[in-house]
Amino acid sequence: MRVRVRLIGAFAQRCGFTERELELPEGLTAGELLSRLKLRRLRKFVSREGLPVRMAQPLKDGDRIVVAPIFSGG
Amino acid sequence: MKGWTGNILRINLSKRTFKTERFSEDFALKWIGGRGFALKILWDELKPGVDALGPDNKLIVALGPIAGVPMPNSGKTIVAAKSPLTGTYGDGNIGTHVTIQLRKAGYDIIIIEGRSADPEYVFIQDGDVSFLPAGEIWGKGTYEAQEWLEKKYGKTAGILSIGPAGENKVLYAVVRSMEGRAGGRPGIGAVMGSKNLKAIVVKGSQDIPMADPKTMKERGLDDLRAVGAMNKKAGWSVQGTNAVLAWCNEMAALPVRNMRHSHHPDAWKLDGQRTSEARVATYGCPNCTMRCGIAVLDHEGHESELDYENVGMLGPNLEIFDLKQMASLNWLCDDLGMDTISAGSALSFYADAIDHGATQGDFKFGDAERAKELMRLLARRRGVGDLLADGSLKMAKRFGHNSEAYAIQCKGLDLSAYNCKYVPGQALAFGTSAIGAHHKEAWIITYELKHSERGGYGRDKAQKVIELQRIRSSIFESLPICRFPWIELGWDLKNYPEYFNLATGANWTLEDFTNTGDRIYALLKAFWTREHPDTDRTADYPPRIYFDPAIADQEGLIAGKHLELDKYDVMLDHYYDIRGWDRRGIPTRRTMERLGLAEEAEQLAQTAGVS
Known part of the structure; x- marks a missing residue:
């Protein structure tokens, strides 16, 4: 399946891209995606269409996942 | 008394006089410092209805018991006054060398009264104050003014200054420091300008009193390194x-x-x-x-x-x-x-x-x-x-x-850069902020989107707004200290009471801080009420346009969505219930007495209804 990943803030620098379409195995969970990106252990907010995504939630073809650090609002 | 110097520097610009006054340990433990000190002093010393841009308003610079000591992000100073923009108590926190220099000069608080006949700046050096002409920098921008003062007093001198906006009483003029720092959104710079005061310069040479200076120093240096490493990692x-x-x-x-x-x-x-x-x-x-x-x-x-x-x-x-x-x-x-x-x-x-x-x-x-x-x-x-x-x-x-x-404002202060047209909890945070719509009071968008339902108006959101108002008012605005290590890096909140105890010798827990935060927030709202006796719950509403279906986004994530007033009112009632305030949004007499504000409740009753 193909999933677009949008990285925000320091995560973009850490992974070397801001937005990219990734070819991933069917049924991969959000947590597994973050492990691949080496972001799983960091404080983060993962969302899809503005709604939070749990780590155990499987991703599906065509998803656009936004991964951002936790912000406090300056 | 340890931690606090216990000294107030009272300066009268009209009379060109100054004196040192003492505050008690009871006062210190009841109000902590920073915002707590400034709020209580302005409540006690300002007549209700005083002209915010007149000589009877007072400009406060306030610090607390761990301000300026070597520990992570302790360089904040509170500047406060009755706001010309909102007509109630207003303040801002600003990163500045004043934090360190004023404490070394032997003071936790400056109260500035009156008005200079001509543009001036004051130079505070330990226990002495000079009133000096500011003609050469009056009308100049803050970068030039700062440079002019730094040439005279050095790069590490504590300097607070205003620009032309403050001089001309722009109602949202700020106080500036260190070229890039600013504080006092509710027009504290205009109050300074109304006093013909271009700048405050501070230099001090004394030790800051600490209950346990050895542990404080060792831990402070360790944590400076540790939080720096956390930042680098993140x-x-x-x-x-x-x-x-x-x-x-x-x-x-x-x-x-x-x-x-x-x-x-x-x-x-x-x-x-x-x-x-x-x-x-x-x-x-x-x-x-x-x-x-x-x-x-x-x-x-x-x-x-x-x-x-x-x-x-x-x-x-x-x-x-x-x-x-x-x-x-x-x-x-x-x-x-x-x-x-x-x-x-x-x-x-x-x-x-x-x-x-x-x-x-x-x-x-x-x-x-x-x-x-x-x-x-x-x-x-x-x-x-x-x-x-x-x-x-x-x-x-x-x-x-x-x-x-x-x-786009609440209580006269414009919203910070978070559009809450479909973020009800953040709308409540802006609406109930007692100084107007400022992000430093409570920022709950992340909570709202990650842990709750975005379009929901549940009691949990009111509870979260209050939790953050408590923490921010008592710890971050009153110690005062920068909130970023906690909120951005997850540095444990319990560090702050521990530093407070090392400095003061007290034995406080987080609960002591949150209780004080409730006291501060009740007096902040009482201040608003005293200045606006006909206030009602609409003072705690977000901008009206957010309730208008016509401005809902036409496309995208929140297409067709907008805030709903009847549901917002229910959430606001939850907020009032948790706080112990009445349906107009005024702290009840019982709540104020529970928070140690019986005298203030009586004073409030003289100008506004208290149930």
Whole structure:
């Protein structure tokens, strides 16, 4: 399946891209995606269409996942 | 008394006198410092209804027991007064060498009364105060004024100054320090200007009294290294606060076109990655472990120090997406000494009012050059600038035509750069902020989107707003200290009571702080009520436009969504119930007595109804 990943803030620098379409195995969970990106252990907010995504939630073809650090609002 | 110096420096500019007064340990333990001190002093010493720009208003500079000591991010000072913008207590925290120098000079508090006959600045050195002419820097921008004072007193002298906006009493003029730092959104710079006071310079040479200085020093140095390492690991300083811009755009919470829209396809041109790539320098406050001031070159070649609030309000909110032009607007605000958030909001409201026929004018969204001209005019109150200098709410009252509905403010203070047209909990945070719509009081968007239902109005959101108001008012505004290590890096909140105890010898827990936070918040709302005796719950509403179905986004994440007033009212009732306030939003006598405010409840009852 193909999933677009949008990285925000320091995560973009850490992974070397801001937005990219990734070819991933069917049924991969959000947590597994973050492990691949080496972001799983960091404080983060993962969302899809503005709604939070749990780590155990499987991703599906065509998803656009936004991964951002936790912000406090300056 | 340990931790606090116990000294107040009272300066009267009219009489050109000063004296040192003592405050008691009971006072210190009841109000902590910073905001707590300033609020209680202004409550006690100001007559209700006093002219905020008259000589009887008082300017307070206040610190607390761990301010300025070597520990993570302890360089903050509170500046406070009755606000000319909101007509109630107003304050701001500012990173400055004043924090360290004033404590070393032997003081926790400065109270400035009266008005100088001619422009002056005061120089405080340990126990002595000099009243000095400011003619050479009056009318000058804050960068030039700071440089002039630094040449006389050195780079590490504590300096607070104002620009032309403060001198001309722009109602959202700020106090400035260290070239890039600013504080006092509710017009504290205008109060300073009304006193003909261009600057306060402080130098001190004494030790700061600590209950356990050895442990304090060792732990402070360890934690400076530890939090610095946490920041490096997280990479937070790479983009600083402006990392949030891209997220707000993704989540449909970005201020666009006077907050009529919540997302813009060109927002990426101003996001954290772009500002980070354009960076020419990075700045921070004293004792900072996570410097957030990212400087870029503006259209005219100045170093302009950016954070998210500036970028959000001067960029997408004005539909200006040229980074250098947006940076020019930011540099102008800094040099002229005015709040970037309120200036951005005043200009966006003006463009919106012209669009909707409420007034006539030649300013349009996206016109950066005209925006610069208007900023120069408003800082000197020339032409249409005289109107813009009063902020969006007062402009709306003059324009009429229902324009108050789209003046994006609460209690007269404009919203920070978070569009809550469909973020009900954050709307409540802005609405109930007792100093007006300031992000430093409570920021719950992340909680709201991650742990709750975005469109929900549940009791959990009211509880979360109160939890943050408690923590921020007592710990971060009253110690005072920067909140970033806790909120951005997850540095444990329990560190703060532990430092407080090392400094003072007390045995406080987080609960003692949150209880004090409730006391402070009740007195903040009592202050508002005393100044606005006819207040009701509408004072705690967000901008009316958020309830209007006609401004709902036409497409995207929150298409067709808007806030609902009946549901907001239910959430507001939850807020009042948890706080122990009545349905008008006024702390009840019983609540005030429980919080140790029986005398203040009695005083409030003399001017406003207390149930």
